[in-house]
Amino acid sequence: MSRSVFKVLDIVKKIKSVLVNNFEGINEKDILISSPPDIKLGDIAIPLFSLSKKLNFPLPDLAEKCIPCVKIEPFVEKVERVGGYLNLYLNREIVAREIIQQVLLQNVQFGSSFSGKGKKALIEHTSINPNASPHVGRARNAMIGDSLSRLFRFEGYDTEVHYYVNDMGRQIGLLVLISGEIENLDFNGILEAYVRANQRAENDPEFAKYGYDLLAKMEQGDEEVRKKFFKVTEMCLKGQLQVLKRLGVEYDFFDRESDYIESEELNKVLEVLKAKGALFIDEEQRLTVDLSRLGYTQEEGRYFVLRRANGSSMYGYRDLAYTIYKGHRGADEDIIILGEDHKLYLQQISLILSSAGYKPPVPVFYSYILLKEGKMSTRQGNVVLLSDFLDTASVLALKRVQEQCKELSKEEQNLIAEQVAVSAIRFAVLRVTPTKNVIFDIESALSFEGDTGPYLQYSCARIKSILRKYGKEVHDDIPEPFPVQQNEEWMLVRKISEFPFTVLNSIEQCNPSIIAGFALDLAHIFTSFYHTCPVLHVDEEEIKIARLQLCKATLQTMQNALYLLGISVPERM
RNA sequence: GCGCCUGUAGCUCAGUUGGAUAGAGCACUUGCCUCCGGAGCAAGGGGCCGUGGGUUCAAAUCCCGCCGGGCGCGCCA
Numbered sequence: 001m002s003r004s005v006f007k008v009l010d011i012v013k014k015i016k017s018v019l020v021n022n023f024e025g026i027n028e029k030d031i032l033i034s035s036p037p038d039i040k041l042g043d044i045a046i047p048l049f050s051l052s053k054k055l056n057f058p059l060p061d062l063a064e065k066c067i068p069c070v071k072i073e074p075f076v077e078k079v080e081r082v083g084g085y086l087n088l089y090l091n092r093e094i095v096a097r098e099i100i101q102q103v104l105l106q107n108v109q110f111g112s113s114f115s116g117k118g119k120k121a122l123i124e125h126t127s128i129n130p131n132a133s134p135h136v137g138r139a140r141n142a143m144i145g146d147s148l149s150r151l152f153r154f155e156g157y158d159t160e161v162h163y164y165v166n167d168m169g170r171q172i173g174l175l176v177l178i179s180g181e182i183e184n185l186d187f188n189g190i191l192e193a194y195v196r197a198n199q200r201a202e203n204d205p206e207f208a209k210y211g212y213d214l215l216a217k218m219e220q221g222d223e224e225v226r227k228k229f230f231k232v233t234e235m236c237l238k239g240q241l242q243v244l245k246r247l248g249v250e251y252d253f254f255d256r257e258s259d260y261i262e263s264e265e266l267n268k269v270l271e272v273l274k275a276k277g278a279l280f281i282d283e284e285q286r287l288t289v290d291l292s293r294l295g296y297t298q299e300e301g302r303y304f305v306l307r308r309a310n311g312s313s314m315y316g317y318r319d320l321a322y323t324i325y326k327g328h329r330g331a332d333e334d335i336i337i338l339g340e341d342h343k344l345y346l347q348q349i350s351l352i353l354s355s356a357g358y359k360p361p362v363p364v365f366y367s368y369i370l371l372k373e374g375k376m377s378t379r380q381g382n383v384v385l386l387s388d389f390l391d392t393a394s395v396l397a398l399k400r401v402q403e404q405c406k407e408l409s410k411e412e413q414n415l416i417a418e419q420v421a422v423s424a425i426r427f428a429v430l431r432v433t434p435t436k437n438v439i440f441d442i443e444s445a446l447s448f449e450g451d452t453g454p455y456l457q458y459s460c461a462r463i464k465s466i467l468r469k470y471g472k473e474v475h476d477d478i479p480e481p482f483p484v485q486q487n488e489e490w491m492l493v494r495k496i497s498e499f500p501f502t503v504l505n506s507i508e509q510c511n512p513s514i515i516a517g518f519a520l521d522l523a524h525i526f527t528s529f530y531h532t533c534p535v536l537h538v539d540e541e542e543i544k545i546a547r548l549q550l551c552k553a554t555l556q557t558m559q560n561a562l563y564l565l566g567i568s569v570p571e572r573m
Numbered sequence: 574g575c576g577c578c579u580g581u582a583g584c585u586c587a588g589u590u591g592g593a594u595a596g597a598g599c600a601c602u603u604g605c606c607u608c609c610g611g612a613g614c615a616a617g618g619g620g621c622c623g624u625g626g627g628u629u630c631a632a633a634u635c636c637c638g639c640c641g642g643g644c645g646c647g648c649c650a
Contacts, residue, residue: 010585019600020578032591032592034592034593035635036593037592037593037594038593040592041593046593047592047593047631049592049630049631050591050630050631052630053630082593084592084631085592086632087591106589111623127650129650146644148615148621152582166650168650169649169650170649170650171649171650172609172650197638244607257650282647282648284648285648286647287644287647288647294617297574298575298646299575300574300575300645300646301575301576301645301647302646302647303647304647305647305648308648309648310648312648314648314649314650315649315650316605316650319650332609339644340577340578340632340644340645341644341645342644342645342650343576343577343578343644343645344577344644344646345645345650347577355609359603364576365644367578367579367643367644368643368644372584372642375643385610397612400612404610404612420612428585431586431587432585432586432587433587435578435579435587436578436579436580436586436643437578437586437642437643437644438585438586439585440585440587441585441599442601443599444584444585444598447599447612448612449597449598449599449612449613450597450598450612451585451587451597451599452584452598454612455598455612455613457611457612458610458612458613459613461610462613463609465609465610466609469609470609498589500645501589502589505589513586513587514589516587517586517587517588517589518589520587520597520598521587521597522629526581526614527613527614528614529609530609530613530614531605531613531614531615532614532615534608534609535609536609537608537609547622551609572610573610573612
């Protein structure tokens with residue numbers, strides 16, 4: 001069921017205002033605009049059921065009255081009533097011209113409504129514990145966050161991306177402890193070291209205690225200990241960032257948790273909580289917030305501990321301080337990407353912040369990536385490391401590139417293979433709505449066939465090939481009228497016209513999968529067009545040019561969509 | 574136990590916020606490279622949209638109950 005709506009032109013807006021002006025007692029919200037289930041039934045559909053009811057006007061009469069109103073010149077060619085629907089047929093040649101023109105004029109900006117102009121967005125994402133190489137499950141956070149960052153930038157927001165470096169805590173303490181025992185510990189050895197440290201802590205209370213002691217010294221600002229923590233976490237962070245960079249994920253700011261051990265402003269917030277009777281020292285000497293005093297109604301999750309009995313801070317304390325800091329950066333949109341396991345936690349800190357007059361960040365939650373065999377577990381060894389996946393995908397892609405692009409240099413071939421590998425993983429993860437679990441199937445993610453990132457790149461490569469073979473620059477002046485002969489051409493135009501709407505929809509819902517779905521639709525329609533409509537092999541020069549322009553507009557739209565997903569488009573593959 | 578999320582073809586997922594005949598890909602069957610790139614296209618089979626009620630002109634979509642899956646629930650981060 002396609003519900004394409006022509007957003008590029010203001011036809012929808014015009015229809016609404018015309019109807020509102022012609023009928024008393026209705027407003028724009030009463031008028032629904034959708035589109036017919038089949039291209040044969042027209043391009044825009046207006047269901048009249050509720051209008052007829054609201055106006056107390058028999059449906060056939062209402063339809064009769066509406067038909068001349070919505071026949072908006074010169075775009076609407078024909079209006080028909082089918083059952084309770086008013087179906088509008090657009091003038092393909094005029095509408096297509098307008099749309100293709102817009103795409104070619106706006107090129108890399110086509111799709112943006114600039115809704116974020118003059119506004120600022122702050123996005124925090126990824127925050128993988130610096131203790132291991134990231135697996136694809138963890139990377140879902142980074143991919144969603146990165147894609148949203150691209151969306152916000154695309155819409156004109158002044159966007160800053162933050163990475164919160166969790167360089168504290170008992171786990172890191174243990175890691176620092178054991179790193180002192182291993183010579184030349186590097187990023188590759190870190191996971192093993194981490195696992196070993198945890199095992200030892202379980203069996204050796206002495207060792208565990210050292211971990212805590214080290215953490216306490218770190219908190220108290222012991223310079224030497226701080227240096228040790230920094231050294232280990234920095235090495236780990238660098239390694240992780242290298243892998244993430246392969247995916248095209250980058251950050252503007254790295255904020256270290258250890259810089260938020262003490263916060264005067266947060267202490268003032270705590271005074272507010274105290275005044276509300278929400279802050280107390282519990283029976284085990286922990287500094288605790290009783291959220292029920294702030295409006296929290298559940299018993300589960302009612303208490304939120306800020307400091308241990310020995311006075312050391314908990315993650316929640318530091319994160320509250322950090323969140324306050326972020327709030328002062330003046331962002332209109334303050335967004336944080338979190339795994340679904342943080343839902344209650346975020347609710348808790350949001351309650352604390354808002355009860356002291358702060359605006360909490362807007363969370364985007366995502367569910368875990370599962371393997372067919374079940375959950376990913378580092379301990380059980382059934383994880384798919386991001387770097388491993390990229391390596392195998394890249395090798396597989398290289399084989400095909402070597403066959404198909406023999407004339408290219410080795411470096412170019414490698415580059416393309418890497419681009420294909422990245423698109424395979426990014427698309428496989430991003431195409432699924434964040435709130436749903438992703439069942440990750442390595443086999444199909446590596447197949448590059450069907451609804452995959454490489455398929456999208458492939459369809460672009462085909463367009464580029466056509467444009468290359470044409471040999472000349474395809475100019476941007478669109479003929480009037482623009483010839484549209486086949487349904488496939490028209491369907492392409494319709495799909496392209498949806499893109500700005502899709503972008504807005506995606507950013508409103510903070511859901512990149514909407515873009516992914518759009519890219520797939522567009523690619524399918526294009527390949528269908530490709531097989532039915534010859535571009536270079538047509539005699540009439542006007543048709544050839546028009547189709548070349550349609551190809552160019554399709555490519556531009558596809559590249560813009562893929563850019564938002566962090567997928568780059570090779571010239572050939 | 575309580576709370577949040579989720580259930581659509583054998584499998585992996587869409588379904589533009591309540592609209593017309595529920596759509597793709599994988600897998601299976603059948604065609605299509607002397608023709609702009611077969612990482613492709615065209616066609617076919619395959620559905621009680623978890624289940625039982627309700628709301629209305631209209632429900633995969635909204636509300637309630639039940640069942641299955643994911644996540645969480647006081648010194649982890």
